[in-house]
Amino acid sequence: MASHIDKEMETLLRTAVEYSPCGLLVIDARSRIVLVNREVERIFGYTREELRGKSFEILLPASSRNYHAVLAEEFFENPEMRAMGMGRDLRGRRKDGTEIPIEIGLNPVKTNGGLYILSSVVDISARARSEQRFRAAIESAPSGMVMVDRSGTIVLVNRETERLFGYTREELLGKSVEMLVPERFRSRHPEYREEFFRNPGTRLMGAGRELYGLRKDGVEIPVEIGLNPIETDEGLLVLSAIVDISSRRRAEEALRTVAEDLKKSNQELEQFAYIASHDLQEPLRMIAGFLRLLEDRYKSSLDEKARNYIEHAVDGATRMSRLISDLLLYSRVERRGKQAEPVDMNSALELALANLRMSIQESGATVTKDKLPTIQGNPAQLVQLFQNLIGNAIKFRRKGVAPRIHIGCDPQDGRWLISVRDNGIGIAPEYRERIFMIFQRLHGRKDYPGTGIGLAICKKIVEQLGGSIWVESVFDEGSTFYCTFPKNQPAP
């Protein structure tokens, strides 16, 4: 009975050894292979018959055979369980001559027949391969990659780090990462690092702070640093990806200067337009005034032709005056717009309609409207906006069709959409952007009078309040002008 159980145990053990995912082999005191399992056959490509009785060295590359012979001798003198070749690259040699990275564990086994070694062999090619890939990926990364342990010691750097900081990797490995931090930030750095290890996560370093790296030559470079925690056998490490942002900084700086210059010259230009148009009004009024005097006083002594000339001159002066006052309005939009206050758009619209009463009556226009909101803006400018849009809707009506105009309001996500719809002549698609530019008109003065400034003023008013303006139209059927206004806009 007992021997029956022993037999069963033995079978079980044999099977366990045979199918172990780890290569197992037993070596006798003379380093001869006594027993191997399937995994050893797989790893080394020999059959067990080929291995039995051979020296263990058959499984080692020629270069390390002597070393192993010494090691084996030592082991038999001082047998205890140990892992072999920890920390160094141990390699096995396959039957086909190729070498593979392996890990070996040694266990002494004492039997009546003497001392044996039970040796476990693990093929770590896959692990070595993925480590190799990881290193290759880091090496060729376009950013500087620096891996640091909890104490701040640099354990890995790539080529780009060498280029970025001007150190060789030998000068960096094993040193404190603080050598790459400018002196004035250095004392706080360990604290930040501790904080990261307490709360590891992928993130940007120093959100909101400007970061600098210190090169070997003492020059500081502005950098952006991404932090990634990496869990390894040696514990948690942090992998930093460092990007030199000098050129981006320079570009930003240049852009800022250009924007400031532009703003200044724009202001100067507006100032100029304002003063010029203001000063031009005066002599123009004089011209028109004297022309009228001439006409009144000398009407009887002038012939038809002369009266005609005077009429043309008065007409020109009036138009010029109109142009100048529109220009003045345009250049004033910015100044006035600076003081924003809550404006009830319903009242602004009422005022605009009151100003347009004459042309509404003359054209027989009907105007309908939705209830409008109160927004932040300048009251006079919003009156102006409605007056220009509705004025155009009346002016650009179709012949023989009474204008029907609707002012609509559509509350949208975060903004108001205000529309002015007409049933007028419409605008061909190719002109729908151009009409918002100053002096751009689509018609001769004879057909429709105007200066071409009205919509440019509208655009300026709307954009100043943080909104936008555009038109949708069907030629010969009508147009709808849309303006958006942010719902909770900050004061401009």
Ligand code: ADP
């Ligand atoms: P103006 O009305 O003084 O010509 P605007 O800047 O107000 O200048 O308008 C520019 C041009 O856009 C107009 O000349 C006209 O051709 C076109 N336009 C504006 N509003 C309308 C409209 N409601 N329907 C058709 N065309 C329009």
